[in-house]
Each structure stands twice: as C-alpha cells, then as structure tokens.
Amino acid sequence: MTHAELAVWSKDLFNVALFAYLAAMVASFAYLAFRAKPLAWASTGLGVAGLLANVASIVTRGMAAGRTPWGNMYEYSAILAALVVVAYLVAVEWRAHLRTLGGFVYAFVVFTMAMAVQFFYVGPTDLLPALNSYWRQIHVTSMIAASSLLGIGCVFTILYLVKDRGERRRVAAMQAQEPPPILGAAVDADTPPDLLPEAGEPDPQPAPGGRRGPLPSAATLDRLAYRFIAFGFPIWTFGTICGAIWAQEAWGRYWGWDPKETWAFITWVIFAGYLHARATVGWKGRRAAVIALVGFVSLFVTYYAVNLWISGLHSYA
Amino acid sequence: MAPTAPTSEARPTLRRSLAIVWRSLRSMRTALILLLLLALASVAGSLLPQIPNSPDRVARYLVDHPLWGDLFWRAGLFDVFGSWWFTLITVLLFVSLVACLLPRSRAAIRAMRQRPVQAREIDSFRHVAELAAPGDAVSAVAAARRVLSRRLYRVEVAPDGAALAADKGALRELGSLVFHWAFVLLLLGVVIGKGFGYTGRATLAEGQTWTDAAVNYDALSLRPGRYASGDHTGVGIRLLSFRSDFRSTGVPMDFVSRVELLDAEGEVAGTEDIRVNHPASFGGLRIFQFGFGWAPVVAVEQAGTSISEGPLVLGQDRAPEGVSQLAMPWRGFLKLPSLRPQIAVELELWPDSDAFFRSLETGQPQPMLRQNAPFMNYTVWSGRLTDPSLRDLDTRSMEEIGSGVIGAGQTVDLEHACLVGGGGAGDETSSACPAGTPTTLTMAFPDLVRYSVLQVTKDVGVPIVLAAAILLLMGLLPALYTSRRKLWVRAEPDRDGVRLQIGGFALQRKPQFEEEFAKVVAAIADATGSSDASAREMVEAR
Ligand code: HEM
Numbered sequence: 001m002t003h004a005e006l007a008v009w010s011k012d013l014f015n016v017a018l019f020a021y022l023a024a025m026v027a028s029f030a031y032l033a034f035r036a037k038p039l040a041w042a043s044t045g046l047g048v049a050g051l052l053a054n055v056a057s058i059v060t061r062g063m064a065a066g067r068t069p070w071g072n073m074y075e076y077s078a079i080l081a082a083l084v085v086v087a088y089l090v091a092v093e094w095r096a097h098l099r100t101l102g103g104f105v106y107a108f109v110v111f112t113m114a115m116a117v118q119f120f121y122v123g124p125t126d127l128l129p130a131l132n133s134y135w136r137q138i139h140v141t142s143m144i145a146a147s148s149l150l151g152i153g154c155v156f157t158i159l160y161l162v163k164d165r166g167e168r169r170r171v172a173a174m175q176a177q178e179p180p181p182i183l184g185a186a187v188d189a190d191t192p193p194d195l196l197p198e199a200g201e202p203d204p205q206p207a208p209g210g211r212r213g214p215l216p217s218a219a220t221l222d223r224l225a226y227r228f229i230a231f232g233f234p235i236w237t238f239g240t241i242c243g244a245i246w247a248q249e250a251w252g253r254y255w256g257w258d259p260k261e262t263w264a265f266i267t268w269v270i271f272a273g274y275l276h277a278r279a280t281v282g283w284k285g286r287r288a289a290v291i292a293l294v295g296f297v298s299l300f301v302t303y304y305a306v307n308l309w310i311s312g313l314h315s316y317a
Numbered sequence: 318m319a320p321t322a323p324t325s326e327a328r329p330t331l332r333r334s335l336a337i338v339w340r341s342l343r344s345m346r347t348a349l350i351l352l353l354l355l356a357l358a359s360v361a362g363s364l365l366p367q368i369p370n371s372p373d374r375v376a377r378y379l380v381d382h383p384l385w386g387d388l389f390w391r392a393g394l395f396d397v398f399g400s401w402w403f404t405l406i407t408v409l410l411f412v413s414l415v416a417c418l419l420p421r422s423r424a425a426i427r428a429m430r431q432r433p434v435q436a437r438e439i440d441s442f443r444h445v446a447e448l449a450a451p452g453d454a455v456s457a458v459a460a461a462r463r464v465l466s467r468r469l470y471r472v473e474v475a476p477d478g479a480a481l482a483a484d485k486g487a488l489r490e491l492g493s494l495v496f497h498w499a500f501v502l503l504l505l506g507v508v509i510g511k512g513f514g515y516t517g518r519a520t521l522a523e524g525q526t527w528t529d530a531a532v533n534y535d536a537l538s539l540r541p542g543r544y545a546s547g548d549h550t551g552v553g554i555r556l557l558s559f560r561s562d563f564r565s566t567g568v569p570m571d572f573v574s575r576v577e578l579l580d581a582e583g584e585v586a587g588t589e590d591i592r593v594n595h596p597a598s599f600g601g602l603r604i605f606q607f608g609f610g611w612a613p614v615v616a617v618e619q620a621g622t623s624i625s626e627g628p629l630v631l632g633q634d635r636a637p638e639g640v641s642q643l644a645m646p647w648r649g650f651l652k653l654p655s656l657r658p659q660i661a662v663e664l665e666l667w668p669d670s671d672a673f674f675r676s677l678e679t680g681q682p683q684p685m686l687r688q689n690a691p692f693m694n695y696t697v698w699s700g701r702l703t704d705p706s707l708r709d710l711d712t713r714s715m716e717e718i719g720s721g722v723i724g725a726g727q728t729v730d731l732e733h734a735c736l737v738g739g740g741g742a743g744d745e746t747s748s749a750c751p752a753g754t755p756t757t758l759t760m761a762f763p764d765l766v767r768y769s770v771l772q773v774t775k776d777v778g779v780p781i782v783l784a785a786a787i788l789l790l791m792g793l794l795p796a797l798y799t800s801r802r803k804l805w806v807r808a809e810p811d812r813d814g815v816r817l818q819i820g821g822f823a824l825q826r827k828p829q830f831e832e833e834f835a836k837v838v839a840a841i842a843d844a845t846g847s848s849d850a851s852a853r854e855m856v857e858a859r
Pocket residue numbers: 199200269272275276279342343344345348352410413414415417418493497500796797
C-alpha cells in the first residue's frame with residue numbers, strides 16, 4: 001500500500017471507530033434505562049470493535065507519515081480516545097464489574113474524536129524539527145495518558161455529584177417520614193457517606209439506599225473518581241517534567257510560561273488542590289469534587305483552547 | 318479602684334498575633350486556598366499577552382483597548398509571572414509549605430524512631446480475628462512475628478513475649494515529605510538559576526567568531542539574572558558552517574550549526590554540531606540553535622581603499638497572510654558613517670533568483686530554499702545618519718541618490734548606481750556604467766554566506782531543578798499509593814493451647830487492607846499450626 005492509501009485507510013478507520021463508540025454509547029445508555037443484559041453486551045462489543053478500529057487507524061496513520069503518530073492535535077485525540085476506552089474497559093467493566101457507566105465515558109470519547117475531525121484534521125505530514133525529540137515522545141505519551149485518566153476521573157466526579165445529591169434527598173426524606181430507629185445507629189443526614197475520620201479513600205460501604213437506582217452508590221463513584229485522578233496525577237507530573245526537559249533541550253529554557261505550559265501548570269495545581277481537599281476537614285466530598293470539576297475545565301482548556309485560541313510555541317495543531 | 322490585671326487572652330501582643338498568623342499559615346486550608354489563587358493568577362497570565370513572551374502584542378493591546386489596557390497595566394497583568402503579587406502568593410505558599418513541613422518532618426522522624434506501641438484492647442479494631450492454636454503463647458507470638466517480618470512489617474514484641482504490635486507504610490509519610498521538600502528545592506533551583514545566570518542571543522556569520530562578553534550579545538537580547546555579577550565566561554564560538562534542510566514542501570527538517578568551541582584563552586577545544594534539540598554544553602554555557610539567515614559579504618572601497626568589508630546580517634521581511642515566509646526577501650542596511658556626506662545602502666536580498674523569476678511568471682510567491690545566483694536590490698541614501706541599527710533607517714535626514722541591482726560577484730558604483738566592469742551575465746534590470754564614469758565609491762558583493770543565531774544560556778540552577786523534579790516524582794508515588802497499616806497480636810493460654818487475637822486497621826486504601834488482613838490471618842494460622850476450622854474470623858466494619 002502506498003502512503004496515500006494508508007492515509008485514507010487511517011481516516012476511514014477513524015470514522016468507523018467514531019461511529020462504533022457512538023453506538024456503544026447509545027447501547028450503554030439504553031442499558032442504563034432498561035437493564036436488559038444484551039444491551040450491556042452490545043455496548044461492550046461495540047466498544048471493543050471501536051477500539052480495534054481506533055488502534056488500527058493510529059497504526060496506519062503512523063505508517064502513512066513514517067513516524068510515531070503523535071505529532072499534532074488530531075493524532076493526540078485519536079490516542080486519547082483509545083486510552084480512555086482501554087482504561088474504562090479494563091478498570092471499570094472488567095475489574096470493578098460496573099457496566100452502567102459506559103455511556104458517559106463513550107460520550108466523552110465521541111466528543112473528543114468529533115472535535116478532532118472538526119477542528120484538527122491534517123494529513124500525515126512531517127514534523128517540525130523542534131517536535132522531533134526523544135523527550136517529546138515521552139512527554140506527549142504521558143500527557144495523553146494522564147489526560148485520559150483524569151478525564152475518566154472527572155466523568156465519575158460528575159456522576160458522583162449527581163448521585164450524592166439524590167442520596168442526600170432520599171436520606172432527608174427518610175428522616176422526615178420515619179421516627180429514628182430505637183436500636184442501632186441512626187442515619188445522620190448531615191454526614192455524607194464518604195466523610196471518614198481519616199484522609200484518603202472513602203469506605204466501600206454502600207450508602208443508605210445506595211444500591212437503589214441505576215448508578216452505583218455515591219461512595220463507589222467517589223472512590224472510582226479518586227482512583228483515576230490519583231493515578232493520572234503523577235503521570236501528569238511526569239509528563240510535565242518531561243516537557244520541561246524537552247523545552248530545555250529545544251529552546252534553552254525549561255519553563256517559559258508559554259500558554260500551553262501555563263495551563264499544564266494550572267491543571268496540575270488544581271488537581272494538587274483536589275488531593276489536598278480530600279485530606280482537609282470540611283472540604284471532603286462535594287467541595288473536593290467541585291475542585292476536580294474545575295480541574296477538568298482546566299484540562300479541557302489545556303488540551304483544546306490553548307491550541308484553538310491562544311497561540312504560542314506549542315501551537316502545532 | 319484597682320485596675321484588674323488583663324487576662325492573658327485579652328491582650329493581643331505582637332507575639333501572639335504572629336503565632337496566630339504562623340498557625341493559620343500552617344493549616345492545610347491556607348495551603349489549599351493559596352494553591353487555587355496561584356492557579357487563578359496563572360489563568361490571567363495565559364489569557365492576556367505577556368511582556369516577556371510577546372511585547373508587540375502587549376503594545377497592540379494597549380493601543381486597541383486604552384481603558385482596560387491601562388487598568389491591566391497598573392495591575393501588573395501584562396507581566397503576571399514577574400509581578401509582585403504573583404511573587405507574594407508564591408512566597409506565602411512556600412512559607413506555608415515550610416511552616417507545615419517543619420513540624421511534620423519532626424513528627425515523622427519521631428514516629429520512625431518510635432517502636433510500635435502495644436494495644437490494650439484488640440477487640441475494638443476495625444478488623445479482628447481469633448485463632449486457636451496448639452503450643453504456648455510465646456512461641457505462637459514468635460511465629461506471628463516471623464510472618465509479619467516477612468511481610469515487611471516493623472514488629473515489636475511485648476516484654477512478656479505474649480503480644481506484639483506491628484506497623485507498615487512509613488513510606489507514605491516519608492514520600493509525602495520528600496515530595497513537599499522537593500517542591501521547596503525546586504523553587505530554590507529556579508531562583509538560583511534565574512538569579513545568578515544569564516541568557517542572550519549571539520548572531521554570527523559563517524567564518525566569524527563570537528566571544529561571551531556582555532557587549533557581544535544581540536541588542537536587547539541579553540537578560541542577566543537579578544544577582545548576576547556581570548562577569549562572562551570569555552568562551553568563544555566560531556561558526557564553521559550552517560546547513561538547513563527542507564522538504565520540497567517547505568517543511569523545515571533540520572538546522573545544523575557546525576561550530577568550533579574556544580576556551581577563554583582562545584584555544585580550540587573541539588568541534589560540535591548544534592541543531593534543534595541538540596544543544597552544546599561548554600565552559601558552563603549551554604548553546605542552542607535559535608535561528609538563521611543570509612549574510613551577503615559586501616566590500617566597500619573609496620578610491621581604492623577599503624572602508625567596510627564583511628558579512629552583513631539581514632533580517633527577513635514578514636510574510637503577509639497566506640504567503641510562505643520562505644518566499645520573502647531579506648533586508649538590511651549598510652551604514653557608512655565615516656563618509657561625508659554619510660551614506661546608507663538599503664539591501665534587499667533574493668537568495669534564489671530562479672525562484673524570484675518563477676514568482677514573477679506565475680504570480681505565486683515561490684519559497685527560496687537554497688542559494689542560487691543570488692542578487693540584491695540596493696538603494697543608496699545620502700545625508701546624516703541618526704542611528705547605527707542594521708535593520709532600520711531613519712530617512713528623514715537623508716535623500717535617495719540612486720538604486721539598482723547587484724548580482725553575486727558583481728561590483729557597483731554607489732554614487733551613480735551602475736555596474737562597474739560588467740562583472741557577469743548581462744542583467745537587463747541593471748545598467749552598466751557608461752564608459753568614462755569617474756568611479757570613486759564602489760560596493761562589491763563577492764559572496765553570500767549563512768548566519769546562525771544561537772541562544773547562549775548560563776543557568777546553574779538546572780541540575781538543582783532536575784534533581785528536585787526527580788525527588789518530586791519519587792516522593793509522590795509512595796505518598797499516593799502506599800498506605801499506613803497497623804496490626805496487633807495477643808496470645809492467651811487456652812484449654813490445651815493458646816487463643817490468638819489479631820486486630821488491625823489501615824489508614825488508607827481500606828478495601829485492599831480487608832484482603833491483606835485475611836491473608837495475614839491465614840498465614841499466621843499456618844505458621845502457628847492452627848487448624849483452619851478453629852479460625853473464627855470476624856472481619857467486621859466498625
Ligand atoms: C506547593 C504546593 C503544594 C503541592 C503541589 C502539594 C501537593 C500535594 C500532594 C500531591 C499531596 C498528596 C495527596 C495525598 O496524599 O493524597 C499532598 C499531601 C499533603 N500536603 Fe501538600 N502540596 C503543596 C503544599 C502544601 C502545603 C503548603 C501544606 C501545608 C500547609 C501541605 C500539606 C500537605 C499534607 C499534610 C499532605 C498529606 C495529606 C495526606 O496524605 O493525608 N501541602 N500535597
């Protein structure tokens with residue numbers, strides 16, 4: 001196959017993956033609504049099929065360009081999508097046995113890929129010499145990996161906030177209706193289920209009424225969110241450090257407050273704030289979750305807005 | 318009425334206020350708020366143009382938005398990362414960090430020295446199990462100790478030998494401390510490096526030698542640190558050759574400056590290729606490929622004596638929207654202040670005449686990727702020179718006296734703007750001087766060479782920053798992924814053996830500990846010879 005043919009293949013496979021993910025999203029939301037097992041299987045099958053097409057698209061792209069296929073925003077988005085799906089399938093569906101959350105994750109993936117097609121498509125071309133560095137490969141790979149993990153963490157944070165609200169309402173309603181039980185511990189409506197005396201992760205205990213409704217309990221969602229963010233944060237740190245090393249090699253300064261660098265720093269600081277908030281009395285739970293959401297917005301700006309609207313050394317879209 | 322002595326709470330002494338400030342700085346909440354403020358300030362710094370990065374965009378902003386521009390200017394928003402309030406937030410954060418770290422470190426050292434403490438009551442822990450085992454209490458506890466030691470717990474056996482306390486996971490606190498101290502080190506490295514170092518740009522044409530001294534840097538490009546002494550290394554760089562490779566599409570592939578490095582005594586220390594992403598390190602300096610361009614060698618003679626000779630560094634015209642930058646000509650000014658009247662020559666270089674003529678034919682600007690029969694359009698100005706810049710000419714005090722074209726290898730008469738001696742193929746656009754022209758002032762264009770712009774940096778902080786970054790990561794991993802766990806075992810004589818009580822809890826990663834606890838209990842059961850049937854495990858949630 002010639003390079004031009006490979007490029008066309010890559011583009012077609014990208015579209016196949018996009019539509020497979022879209023279908024997986026629909027199937028997964030349908031499963032959430034109707035709880036029919038075949039829908040969950042269909043969602044997983046479509047997700048895996050999409051993943052295969054996605055990976056094939058990345059590989060053919062690399063062959064067409066004759067280099068590693070992470071040189072511009074279009075290519076980053078393709079890899080980001082693949083990594084998010086892998087992380088979701090492995091960590092959530094396979095390890096945690098949760099099948100109700102896929103729709104939200106696929107929605108995120110579909111959005112990322114649609115943005116890539118809409119705004120960032122370029123043919124497979126050579127790289128500028130400044131982009132042609134060993135450190136750059138490591139930097140970009142870890143930034144994308146970290147983005148995918150933080151992205152999933154934030155999907156779960158949103159779900160946590162939604163679910164937590166529902167649970168609080170139910171607890172409040174229960175308290176209003178029933179007299180407090182005479183024996184056993186009373187449910188304290190003011191204490192969210194994840195509020196524990198020590199820092200770190202919340203308990204796996206289901207919250208009152210937590211197993212009701214289509215989603216896992218708020219505590220489970222919160223723990224999942226924390227896991228993904230605590231996994232993504234050191235990778236983000238590592239990626240930023242590699243970026244600084246690359247900048248030192250390419251431009252002679254490891255940090256220049258270029259917009260992309262600045263936003264990577266902002267995102268890092270906000271997620272560090274999230275980790276602190278979880279260990280701070282009075283900031284746990286909802287407030288920490290809100291900080292994570294702000295971090296997500298910042299991640300989003302780092303990823304897209306800087307390239308689309310703010311120019312700098314990093315604008316290689 | 319004797320005044321009552323004020324109670325100690327009622328008198329806010331300076332000392333007490335300081336104590337309060339110190340205490341609130343130490344709180345995690347303060348650190349959290351400062352972190353978020355730092356993020357907020359950086360947002361402002363990325364949304365508005367910044368003076369160090371893009372001074373021309375700041376200037377444009379000030380013209381376009383006079384009101385807001387003025388306001389932002391006063392607030393320091395055009396140099397956020399150099400503003401006093403950004404520094405203030407950073408300093409507060411670091412004071413808070415150190416205030417937090419000192420007691421934490423002291424406590425951590427104390428905790429690490431302290432042996433695990435025996436529990437009074439094992440029943441009350443989160444995870445509890447009971448085993449019945451044969452033998453006596455001391456040997457059962459000794460067996461449990463071996464199990465726990467093998468699992469890397471720190472174990473302390475009670476004096477009577479019938480109980481033990483164990484813990485694991487000091488690495489978490491240690492990692493967290495390493496991480497936070499590494500952050501302090503990082504700031505130190507940045508401050509030292511930026512404060513005592515300097516950075517600037519050196520421009521040199523092929524064959525030229527540049528020496529590290531303050532006067533030799535390109536105008537306005539030298540940025541010494543706040544505490545820099547002003548001494549430079551005296552190290553020299555000679556540009557042997559410069560090469561650039563482009564794909565046919567005009568995508569740049571590689572830029573290479575081949576240089577000879579000279580030590581402060583002028584001795585050649587070695588030859589090096591400097592390219593993008595491949596800087597050279599020499600004599601405490603790091604030298605990076607920054608830019609490049611064309612430098613025509615021009616020689617001016619007046620009545621047979623040379624007044625000026627050498628390569629002239631030209632800048633490239635900025636391409637208009639939609640035109641490749643590579644298609645633009647190069648421009649500069651040759652200034653001859655010693656003549657009366659003073660003379661300036663504006664030079665516009667087209668390094669590839671083929672591409673130039675193709676542009677004329679097709680109406681499409683063609684990129685000029687290499688040297689190919691280069692020529693220059695020149696304009697001669699006469700009058701009074703007001704500034705020495707090579708990139709600009711103030712024509713208010715000068716008048717144009719002629720213009721023409723000069724090809725490589727040709728010589729022109731500057732006063733009459735005509736070709737002397739017809740040095741090459743007849744070029745229709747330039748006319749040869751009529752016979753008998755009294756030629757006194759000539760300009761020759763014998764050669765066209767490349768110049769290279771190198772970024773020269775001295776930053777002694779880089780190794781510190783790198784070390785800090787590595788420590789940061791090394792501390793972060795255990796701080797996030799390990800957990801502190803505590804276990805206790807007690808043996809009491811029972812009918813025909815001992816009854817072992819095991820209790821414990823984890824401060825983090827509790828779901829994982831549930832599994833680990835079960836495994837530990839099973840291992841102790843194995844080691845003490847307790848039959849599985851007698852293990853009464855009560856892993857219960859409190
Ligand atoms: C300079 C910016 C700072 C950054 C980037 C930062 C980052 C972090 C990170 C990533 C963690 C790990 C969180 C975890 O273990 O879950 C952490 C933990 C911690 N930080 Fe900071 N920190 C900073 C400043 C501070 C300051 C100023 C203080 C004290 C006032 C502080 C006190 C703590 C404490 C006590 C923990 C342990 C939390 C725990 O694991 O229970 N940090 N920090």
